[in-house]
Every structure is written in C-alpha cells, then in structure tokens.
Amino acid sequence: MSFDPAVWFEIKEFVRHATGWxxxxxxVMGGVVLQLIVxxxxxxxxxxxxxxxxxxxLELANEAYDLWLERWPSLAMQLGEGAxxxxxxxxxxxxxxWIASRHPRLLGGRRR
Incomplete structure (x- = not known):
C-alpha cells in the first residue's frame, strides 16, 4: 500500500473549503489543537x-511537503509563505x- 502525496494537499483543501477559513x-488553530491533542x-x-x-x-514536515509538491513562480515568495x-x-x-512551564498559575496550575 502506497501513499499518494497529493492526498495530503486534498485533505488540506477540503478542510479549508469546509470551514471557510x-x-x-x-x-494558527491547527498548531494549538495539535499541541493539546499530543x-x-x-x-x-x-x-x-x-x-x-x-x-x-509536524509543521516542518508540512512545509517541506508544500515545498516539494508545489512550484511557485518565485522561490523567495514560496519560502516566505512557508516561514x-x-x-x-x-x-x-x-x-x-512558555506560560505552562514558567508561569503555570496563569493557566490555573500550581506554582513550582
């Protein structure tokens, strides 16, 4: 069984169109949600x-995937978008x- 690299692009496009975001x-939302899930x-x-x-x-892998799959007219623009x-x-x-490790009381946790 092999993975078609275009599938990840299609999943991202589906989520973008389904949410309208x-x-x-x-x-932004994916980073926070993934952090909480992990x-x-x-x-x-x-x-x-x-x-x-x-x-x-995961984000670095996603950006490497985007760089590998997509070809923009300007590499500088594509790298800037990735950044x-x-x-x-x-x-x-x-x-x-940072807050959880340095100032847990801000999140309702106990002080270390």
Whole structure:
C-alpha cells in the first residue's frame, strides 16, 4: 500500500473549503489543537517540551511537503509563505508552552 502525496494537499483543501477559513487561520488553530491533542495522547502537560516539539516537527514536515509538491513562480515568495506558516503555527503553542512551564498559575496550575 502506497501513499499518494497529493492526498495530503486534498485533505488540506477540503478542510479549508469546509470551514471557510483561510490557511493562515487553519495554521494558527491547527498548531494549538495539535499541541493539546499530543499532550493528551502523551498524558503530559503543556509544560512538557514534547507536545511542542512534535507540533514543530509536524509543521516542518508540512512545509517541506508544500515545498516539494508545489512550484511557485518565485522561490523567495514560496519560502516566505512557508516561514509565515511556520511562525503562525508555532506562535501560540510556543506561548502556551512558555506560560505552562514558567508561569503555570496563569493557566490555573500550581506554582513550582
């Protein structure tokens, strides 16, 4: 059984059209939702580095996939879009990880 690389693109397009949200919004929401799901699956808190690292790895894989599958007229524009996606995806997970690990009382947790 082999995986058709275009399937991931089609899944992303389906989600974009089904929600009506732009891809930037989906990146922001996807990063946070993935971080929460990974933390729950690993049975760890957001203060752990692992949910953040896994989201980062998945986002880097997604951007590498986009770079491999899509061909833009300008490589600089495509790389800039990828950088924007990376920043948009990781900003809130980074903030949540930082708050959970450094200032857990802000999230209702106990002080270390």
């Amino acid at each position: 732009p891809m930037d919004t989906l990146h 933390a729950a699956l690993l049975r760890t808190s957001l203060a752990s580095k692992w949910p953040w690292l896994i989201v980062l790895g 924007r996606d990376l920043l948009g995806t990781m900003l809130l997970p980074t903030l949540l990880w």
